[in-house]
Amino acid sequence: MPPSRWTVSTRLDVRYDIRETPGLLDPANPTLADILTSDARGGLRLVLVDHAVARLYGARIEQYLKEYNISHRLLELSGDENRKTMGQVLGIISALNDVGTLRVSDAPVAIGGGVVLDVVGLAASLYRRGIPHTRIPTTLLAQVDVSVAAKTGVNYQGYRNRIGSYNPPPLTLIDPTFLRTVSARHISNGAGEIFKMGLIKDAALFELLERCGPALVAGKFQSTTAAEAIGRAIAGMIDELENNLWEKELRRAVDHGHSFSPLVEMRHVHELLHGEAVALDCLLSAVIAHGRGYLGHHTIDRIAATAAGLGLRTWHPAFGDTALLMQALTDTMRHRNGNQNLPVVREIGRATFLNDVSTEEISDAAQHMRRLGERQEPKLAHHGTNR
Ligand SMILES: NC(=O)c1ccc[n+]([C@@H]2O[C@H](COP(=O)([O-])OP(=O)(O)OC[C@H]3O[C@@H](n4cnc5c(N)ncnc54)[C@H](O)[C@@H]3O)[C@@H](O)[C@H]2O)c1
Known part of the structure; x- marks a missing residue:
């Protein structure tokens, strides 16, 4: 009898680099040119740039590429969360087809915030079933979080990143x-993800934010202390992701702040940015942890004050809507294969997971969070503006 059952078993060796390279667009700095020349085969390279970045840096990007004779076509993309759609993905795929992008060489370059990087990443994973690209993150959130991640995605039917793939580009600069x-608001937004990382992984990082948060935000994360905060956040993220890149393990500490926030963020997309919603979710989870006896009064006050010091909101009325929070948790549980797996802070710098959080517990915690948050709100200088 011929065999009637076969198994295919293989291994995928994954390795990608994230490199800090200050002054990337300085014509005297050949780093980017060297990278682009190393995979060139004479075709046109698509350079996909966030529209705000194109406005601010477009001329410098063009000048740099001209200086090094890199044939390219620059395409501007919207960095608006509302345009994180399959429509944008298909537009990029059409542009890749149009310039005749090869399977490996003349790989496209994405320059922008998380929206552009997620959309280009998804297009690159679909075009010819997957081509490489180079990622250049230009916001704080994209530098500390998206730059490390293997994930791509677009929003669909009112849900965040409902369609996506795992497609880490070989290089992020x-x-x-x-x-x-x-803008100051988007700097605070990125600080929301660093805040999360300090809470679940790195007490020294949390203390650094607690001490220096307002100065870091005011200085747009340009100081040596800022470099330490960014470096610690990236290192923490790599440590958490490296052994679980395809998320086979669904208990993930890095999901702290991402249990209630995805739906809240989508429902209030004009009011809340990703990192702001994450920080609010971290505060709700901290109060839940307080209710369980893990964190004392003083600690949750410190957590709320640190968020406020980073210019992050500490209360939003959406967190007073228990039905919305429960709907969000139910959807998140589907993503976690039916389990809550709610990451909460056990002590600053260490997470634990809860699987038995009740509606009443969430509602009580939200009320406590409102009182805690409202005490901090007057300290916030710029939330709700785009300065
Ligand atoms: N793939 C992942 O693992 C992952 C992780 C975290 C977040 N995300 C996604 O990232 C997105 C949020 O990213 P974001 O916060 O970077 O938002 P964003 O991409 O919308 O950028 C924020 C704003 O800043 C502008 N901008 C970008 N760079 C600039 C610069 N240097 N100077 C001035 N303006 C600039 C953009 O045009 C935009 O208006 C969300 O869609 C989220 O889902 C993905």
């Missing part, structure tokens, strides 16, 4: 000087 032009 981080130039902190891009942050000089990022």
